[in-house]
Amino acid sequence: MSALPGRVGQIYVVSATLISGVVILLIIVFLFLNSWDAISQVGGGLFTLEWHPPNGKYGILSMLYGSVIVTVISLVIAVPLGIFSAIFISEILLPKYKPFVKSLLEILAGIPSIIYGLIGIAFFSVWVRDFFALQSGRTILTAGILLSIMILPTIVTLTDDALRNVPVKYREAARGLGLYNYEVIKSALLPIAKGDIIGAVLLALGRALGETMAVMLVIGSIDKIPQPVFNFLAPGQTITSKLGREIAESAFGSLHFSSMIFMGLLLLVIVLVLTVIAQLYFKKEQRLYE
Amino acid sequence: MNRRFINKLFYGSSWTAVAVCCLVLIFLLLTITWNGIKSINIEFLFTASKNFGAGGGIFYQILGTILLIIFAAIISFPIALGMAIFRSEYLKNPLLKKLVEAFIYGLNGIPSIIFGIFGLIFFVNVLNTGISWFVGSIVLGIMIIPTITLSTYQSINSIPKIYRETAQALGFNRWQVITRVLLPQGIGGAITGLLLGIARAAGETAPIMFIATAFSGVDVPHSLFDPVTALPTHILALAQQATNKQALQNGWGASLVLLCIVMIFSISGLFTRIIFKTTTER
Numbered sequence: 001m002s003a004l005p006g007r008v009g010q011i012y013v014v015s016a017t018l019i020s021g022v023v024i025l026l027i028i029v030f031l032f033l034n035s036w037d038a039i040s041q042v043g044g045g046l047f048t049l050e051w052h053p054p055n056g057k058y059g060i061l062s063m064l065y066g067s068v069i070v071t072v073i074s075l076v077i078a079v080p081l082g083i084f085s086a087i088f089i090s091e092i093l094l095p096k097y098k099p100f101v102k103s104l105l106e107i108l109a110g111i112p113s114i115i116y117g118l119i120g121i122a123f124f125s126v127w128v129r130d131f132f133a134l135q136s137g138r139t140i141l142t143a144g145i146l147l148s149i150m151i152l153p154t155i156v157t158l159t160d161d162a163l164r165n166v167p168v169k170y171r172e173a174a175r176g177l178g179l180y181n182y183e184v185i186k187s188a189l190l191p192i193a194k195g196d197i198i199g200a201v202l203l204a205l206g207r208a209l210g211e212t213m214a215v216m217l218v219i220g221s222i223d224k225i226p227q228p229v230f231n232f233l234a235p236g237q238t239i240t241s242k243l244g245r246e247i248a249e250s251a252f253g254s255l256h257f258s259s260m261i262f263m264g265l266l267l268l269v270i271v272l273v274l275t276v277i278a279q280l281y282f283k284k285e286q287r288l289y290e
Numbered sequence: 291m292n293r294r295f296i297n298k299l300f301y302g303s304s305w306t307a308v309a310v311c312c313l314v315l316i317f318l319l320l321t322i323t324w325n326g327i328k329s330i331n332i333e334f335l336f337t338a339s340k341n342f343g344a345g346g347g348i349f350y351q352i353l354g355t356i357l358l359i360i361f362a363a364i365i366s367f368p369i370a371l372g373m374a375i376f377r378s379e380y381l382k383n384p385l386l387k388k389l390v391e392a393f394i395y396g397l398n399g400i401p402s403i404i405f406g407i408f409g410l411i412f413f414v415n416v417l418n419t420g421i422s423w424f425v426g427s428i429v430l431g432i433m434i435i436p437t438i439t440l441s442t443y444q445s446i447n448s449i450p451k452i453y454r455e456t457a458q459a460l461g462f463n464r465w466q467v468i469t470r471v472l473l474p475q476g477i478g479g480a481i482t483g484l485l486l487g488i489a490r491a492a493g494e495t496a497p498i499m500f501i502a503t504a505f506s507g508v509d510v511p512h513s514l515f516d517p518v519t520a521l522p523t524h525i526l527a528l529a530q531q532a533t534n535k536q537a538l539q540n541g542w543g544a545s546l547v548l549l550c551i552v553m554i555f556s557i558s559g560l561f562t563r564i565i566f567k568t569t570t571e572r
Contacts, residue, residue, distance in 0.1 A: 003463070005465055005466075005469075006463050006464060006465035006466070009465040009468065009469070010380065010465070012372050013372040013373070013375045013376035013379075013380060014372075014376060014380070015372070016368065016369045016370075016371070016372025016373045016376065017372065017373045017376045017377070017390060017393070019369050020369065020373055020393050020394070020397060020435055020439075021389075021390075021393045023397070023432055024393055024396055024397055024400075026408070026412065027400065027404065027405075027408045030408060030411050030412050030416075031404070031407070031408065031411075034411055080307070081307050081310060081311065082307075084303050084304050084306075084307030084308075085304070085307045085308050085311050087304055088304040088305065088307065088308045089308070092301070092304055103557075103560060104312075104315060106556060106560060107315070107319075107553065107556070108311075108314075108315050108318070110489055110490075110493070110552050110553065110556045111318060111322075111493075111549065111552070112492070112493025112494070112495070112522060112548060112549070112552060113493070113494075113495065113496075114493070114495045114522045114525050114526055114529070114545075114548075115322060115493075115525065115545045115548065115549060117525075117526070117529055118525060118528075118529045118532075118541055118542070118545055119318065119321055119322070121529055121532050122321075122325075122532065122538065123321065149314055149318075152311060152314075156311070180293055180294065180296075180297040181297060181300070181301075182296060182297045182299075182300035182301070183293070183297075185300075203399075206399050206401075209401070210399075210400075210401020210402065210403065210404070211401070212401070212402060212403040212495075212496040213495045213496055213522075213526065217526075217529055217530070240401065240403050240496075243403050243407065244403060244496060244499070247407060247410065247500060248500055252410075252411075252415045253415075261407065261411070264403070264404055264407050267401060267404065268400060268401070268404050271399055271400065271401055272396055272399060272400070274399070275395055275396060275398070275399035276392065276395075276396075279391070279392075279395050
C-alpha cells in the first residue's frame, strides 16, 4: 500500500539530481557548440592581441591578460588582509563577539555586485584618478581594489572555518611548549589549516575571475594590454567585462558572437578546474584531521 | 625580547587588518544608506520611472525583481530539495557521490555571466522565447540550486542515525522515514538555504541582463514571455549615465532599496538558521 509513494519519491529525487547534472552538461555543450565556429575558423588567431570584429580580428589575449591581472591585484590585497582578519576572529577575538562579526561578514558578502559597481564609479575611480593625477579613474587598479573588497568575505569566512577546525589540543600542546601566540599560529595552526586556506583562496580566485558587473563598470573597457605591461593605471578589459558589454551587440551565429562565447567557455573551464582543485584541497584535509 | 616584539607586531597586523575590513564595511553601508536615503520617499517607491530613469520612481523595478525571485524560488526549491534528499539518503556508491558533489560545487562555481550567456543561447535563441521574465526566473532558479541543496543536505545529513533506525524499527519504509522524520526536522536548513538563495538571486545582474529585462517602457508583464524591468539592471543603466546627477541620485535610491530587499532575505535566513538549530539541539 505504501510502496507507491516511495517509488514516486525515489523517481522525484533521482530526477531532481539528474536535472541539475543535465543543466551543467547543457551549459558546457551549448557554449562549446556555439564557440566551434570561432575555434575552427579563427583557430590560433584567437590567441593574438588584436580584437577588431569588422576586420575579422578576434584576438582574446588582452581580455585574458586583463582577467588574470585584475584577479592577481585583488588577491594580493585580499589574501593577507583576509587571513590576518580570520586569525584575529578565530584566535584573538573573544568568542562572545564572534556571531556578531560573522553576521557583519555575511552582510558584506550579501551586497550585490552592481552596488559595488556604483560605489566604484562614484568613489573609487574618483579617488584613483585624483590620487595618481590621471585623466580617468577607470583603470585596472581600480577594478582590482574593488574586486579585493568583494572577495574578502569569502577568504575571511573560509579561513576562519579552517582555523576553527583545528582541534584545541594542538593549541594547548604548542602553548605548553612556551610558544608565543604568534608562534602557535605560525608553527601549529597555519600548517594544519594550510589545505583549507589554499582551498579558500582558490574559491576566491574563481569568484574574482567570474565577477562581472563591478569590474565592467570601473575597468574602462579598452581592449589593449597597457604599455608597459605592468602599468596598472591604464584602462583594460577582462573576459567578463567584454562579455557584459559586447554580447548584446553581436549577432547570434556570427563569428563575432562565436568568439565571445569562446571566451566564456575558456572562463568557465578555468573556473570549474579551480573549483574542483579547491574541493580536493578541502577534502584531503578533512580526511587527515577528523 | 625579539620573540616578544614579533608577537606584538603580529597582534598589531591582525588588529590593523580587522580595522581595515571594518572601515570598508562601514564606509560601504554608510555610503549606500546616506546617498540612498535622500531619494527614498513614497513617490519614489510607488511611481514608474520617467526620462530613462533620471526622473520618476522605481515601482515597476521593485515589482519586477520580486516577480523574478518568487518564480526563481518556486522553480529551484523542489529540485534542490530532491537533490539534497538523494545525496543524503539514497546515494551510497562513492563514485556517484563524487559525481553529484561535482555537480553541486560545479554549479555553485559557474560565474553568473555564464548563466546569462547560456540563457541567451539556449532560451532566447535556440528555443526562441525572446526576452522573457520567465526565462530570467528559470536561469536565476538554476543558479541558486546549489545554495539551497547544500544547506538542506547539511541539516538532513546531520540528523543522528538513531532517528532513522528507530523509524525503520517502527516499520517505516525509506520514503516514510524521509517524509515523516527527516523532512520535519531538516526543513529548517531548506528554508535557510531558500532565503539565502533568494537573497543572492535578487542582487544578480549578469544572468538577467541579456535575457529577461528591458530598460524602459515596460510595466507589468502580461504573459510568460514578456520582458520585465528589475532593480539591478536599472541600477546598471543609471550607473552608466553617472555624469547625470539626477540619474546617479536615483541609482543610489534604487541601490538602497535593492540592498534592503537582499538584507531582508539574508537576515531572515540567518535567523531561521539560529531558530531551527535551537529546536533540534534541545
